[in-house]
Amino acid sequence: MTTVAVPKPDERLARPRVLDRIVARPELGSVLGALVVFAFFSLVTDQFLSPMGVATWLDDSATLGIMAVAVALLMIGGEFDLSAGVMTASTALVTAILATQLGWNTWLALLASLLFALAVGALNGWLVMRTGLPSFIVTLGTFLALQGLNLGVTRLITGTVQVSGMRSADGYASAGFVFASTVNIAGTSFQISILWWVLVTVLASWVLLRTRFGNWIFAVGGAPASARAVGVPVVRTKVLLFMTTAAAGWLVGTINILRFTTVQANQGIGLEFQFIIAAVIGGCLLTGGYGSAIGAAVGALIFGMTRQGIVFARWESDWFMLFLGVMLLGAVLINNTFRRRAERVRR
Amino acid sequence: MTTPLLEVREIGKRYGSVVALDGVSAVVNAGEVTCVLGDNGAGKSTLIKILAGAHQHDSGEYLVEGEPVRFHSPREALDRGIATVYQDLAVVPLMSVWRNFFLGSEPRIGWGPFSALDRRRAKEITRSALAEMGINLRDVEQPVGTLSGGERQCVAIARAVHFGAKVLILDEPTAALGVKQAGVVLKYVAQARDRGLGVVLITHNPHHAYPVGDRFLLLKRGRSLGFHRKSEISLAELTRQMAGGAELEALEHELRAEHVVPEPAEPVDGAPTAEGAQR
Numbered sequence: 001m002t003t004v005a006v007p008k009p010d011e012r013l014a015r016p017r018v019l020d021r022i023v024a025r026p027e028l029g030s031v032l033g034a035l036v037v038f039a040f041f042s043l044v045t046d047q048f049l050s051p052m053g054v055a056t057w058l059d060d061s062a063t064l065g066i067m068a069v070a071v072a073l074l075m076i077g078g079e080f081d082l083s084a085g086v087m088t089a090s091t092a093l094v095t096a097i098l099a100t101q102l103g104w105n106t107w108l109a110l111l112a113s114l115l116f117a118l119a120v121g122a123l124n125g126w127l128v129m130r131t132g133l134p135s136f137i138v139t140l141g142t143f144l145a146l147q148g149l150n151l152g153v154t155r156l157i158t159g160t161v162q163v164s165g166m167r168s169a170d171g172y173a174s175a176g177f178v179f180a181s182t183v184n185i186a187g188t189s190f191q192i193s194i195l196w197w198v199l200v201t202v203l204a205s206w207v208l209l210r211t212r213f214g215n216w217i218f219a220v221g222g223a224p225a226s227a228r229a230v231g232v233p234v235v236r237t238k239v240l241l242f243m244t245t246a247a248a249g250w251l252v253g254t255i256n257i258l259r260f261t262t263v264q265a266n267q268g269i270g271l272e273f274q275f276i277i278a279a280v281i282g283g284c285l286l287t288g289g290y291g292s293a294i295g296a297a298v299g300a301l302i303f304g305m306t307r308q309g310i311v312f313a314r315w316e317s318d319w320f321m322l323f324l325g326v327m328l329l330g331a332v333l334i335n336n337t338f339r340r341r342a343e344r345v346r347r
Numbered sequence: 348m349t350t351p352l353l354e355v356r357e358i359g360k361r362y363g364s365v366v367a368l369d370g371v372s373a374v375v376n377a378g379e380v381t382c383v384l385g386d387n388g389a390g391k392s393t394l395i396k397i398l399a400g401a402h403q404h405d406s407g408e409y410l411v412e413g414e415p416v417r418f419h420s421p422r423e424a425l426d427r428g429i430a431t432v433y434q435d436l437a438v439v440p441l442m443s444v445w446r447n448f449f450l451g452s453e454p455r456i457g458w459g460p461f462s463a464l465d466r467r468r469a470k471e472i473t474r475s476a477l478a479e480m481g482i483n484l485r486d487v488e489q490p491v492g493t494l495s496g497g498e499r500q501c502v503a504i505a506r507a508v509h510f511g512a513k514v515l516i517l518d519e520p521t522a523a524l525g526v527k528q529a530g531v532v533l534k535y536v537a538q539a540r541d542r543g544l545g546v547v548l549i550t551h552n553p554h555h556a557y558p559v560g561d562r563f564l565l566l567k568r569g570r571s572l573g574f575h576r577k578s579e580i581s582l583a584e585l586t587r588q589m590a591g592g593a594e595l596e597a598l599e600h601e602l603r604a605e606h607v608v609p610e611p612a613e614p615v616d617g618a619p620t621a622e623g624a625q626r
Contacts, residue, residue, distance in 0.1 A: 206463075210463040210464055210466070211462070211463050211464055212453040212455060212462075212464055214464075215442075215446055215449075215450060215453055215464065216450075218439065218441070218442050218446065219439050219442065219446075219450055222439040222440065222441040222442055223438070223439040223440065223441075226438060226439050226450075227439065227450065227451070229421070229433070230450050230451035230452075231422065231425075231451035231452070232450060232451050289439065289441040289442075290441045
């Protein structure tokens with residue numbers, strides 16, 4: 001039996017606390033994993049470390065990372081959003097249809113698609129909180145509904161399953177500069193999406209760790225009943241988190257439509273699991289209440305480095321999925337150990 | 348005599364046709380511990396839910412500092428300085444001690460959307476508030492889940508005291524704890540009392556209630572078996588009444604009889620005794 005509240009130095013302090021605290025960081029596993037992947041492909045391939053190579057895998061990680069960070073916040077808040085992947089296509093389609101078919105200014109079209117995204121996010125959140133159903137099921141419903149809407153509405157309006165011609169829309173130049181330009185560093189073009197990724201990660205991490213809202217995110221995911229009992233607005237917090245993932249979907253959809261100027265109506269399907277996988281590799285618990293925004297960004301980085309590294313190494317891309325599976329299982333096992341440490345009850 | 352912090356007079360509550368509480372009277376004074384004792388289903392939970400504002404009474408009177416009240420939410424009760432620490436609802440296990448301590452009342456620094464948690468102040472206040480209660484935690488950064496059950500209760504109690512509670516309602520704080528841990532929690536109950544709070548301690552363990560209690564309300568099947576000062580009742584009498592007095596004696600008798608005679612030769616003889624005890 002343990003004794004508490006002994007004023008003298010505690011004999012349980014024998015273990016080094018600094019190391020203990022580093023090990024307890026949720027992002028530790030993903031950072032170590034990223035270092036291993038980075039070292040591996042740097043040695044195996046020549047292109048991986050070249051400026052062009054770096055720009056390629058950073059770009060691949062960036063749009064995934066923006067979503068993974070938002071999804072991580074939602075997962076820490078104890079919910080899932082399966083509609084996040086298809087949301088990147090829906091928002092791009094709304095923007096493209098308004099700008100190319102109705103001749104709206106690009107910025108106005110972007111504002112409209114942002115409002116659309118926030119409305120869908122709020123609906124997701126409201127349905128989950130109102131019905132008490134698992135968000136997995138509710139957002140699976142929105143996912144399928146959006147998928148159908150994307151194809152159906154696009155075909156109705158354009159007669160095809162894609163919308164193109166963004167380049168000729170009003171305001172394309174300025175919007176493209178903000179969301180889809182490149183920055184030249186050492187003779188190599190880096191996509192501006194990388195900057196957005198860093199920005200989103202820093203902002204999310206600040207909110208999560210340094211603000212009252214961040215405290216509430218952990219609380220509503222960790223123990224909603226306790227959170228409610230001490231006056232945390234659980235419903236509002238969760239609805240805002242769903243709106244955040246939807247807004248992140250809008251940002252990625254915007255980056256894509258402005259860069260490629262064309263959007264396929266079936267885009268984005270299947271990505272939702274990549275976001276969740278990146279967040280889990282980054283240390284998020286599937287059960288909520290624990291995780292890290294930086295970890296999710298690093299999880300996305302592992303994704304991008306591996307996907308492009310396999311290309312640089314001229315391997316079959318089939319191996320990517322095997323790698324992903326192993327990585328995911330490893331991450332979940334490590335996370336599980338940490339959660340047990342944290343949740344352990346000593347009577 | 349001074350006005351009690353809390354007082355219930357002939358209070359009653361029905362859930363549909365079920366009478367959960369009927370004609371119960373008790374007082375809670377500042378700097379005193381009022382223990383509510385009773386077996387499962389005695390009405391303890393109903394009584395504290397009324398006191399905490401989670402439910403409303405149907406009959407009788409509920410007075411806070413002499414003024415009749417009827418709370419519509421726990422928040423209203425909290426605003427009157429009545430804080431409830433539920434056994435299972437106390438904390439978020441995965442969050443650190445200081446984040447738990449300030450959850451829902453976070454101190455902030457900065458302006459508008461850019462205002463951040465005042466982490467340093469929060470940690471300092473948490474540490475000093477816990478220390479004032481005599482709780483020395485190893486580290487306020489550690490997750491509450493790594494604390495023992497008793498320590499978690501203490502954090503929740505310290506939180507209620509810090510945020511200005513005048514009355515502290517503790518729902519079975521020692522129920523799931525080992526002997527030493529329960530002792531530690533009772534020590535903090537006494538601390539809160541010494542700081543001038545009125546404490547309502549709900550328990551079904553007279554051995555935990557008697558050492559810290561000043562007054563004892565005994566409940567059985569929604570009715571009061573009596574409201575005693577400590578000077579009026581002994582631990583043995585308290586235990587006897589709580590366990591159901593005569594019933595317990597009958598049960599004891601039955602158990603003893605069965606122990607002495609391992610294989611009853613004539614089961615017919617044993618049957619009436621067992622029936623009597625069950626009733």
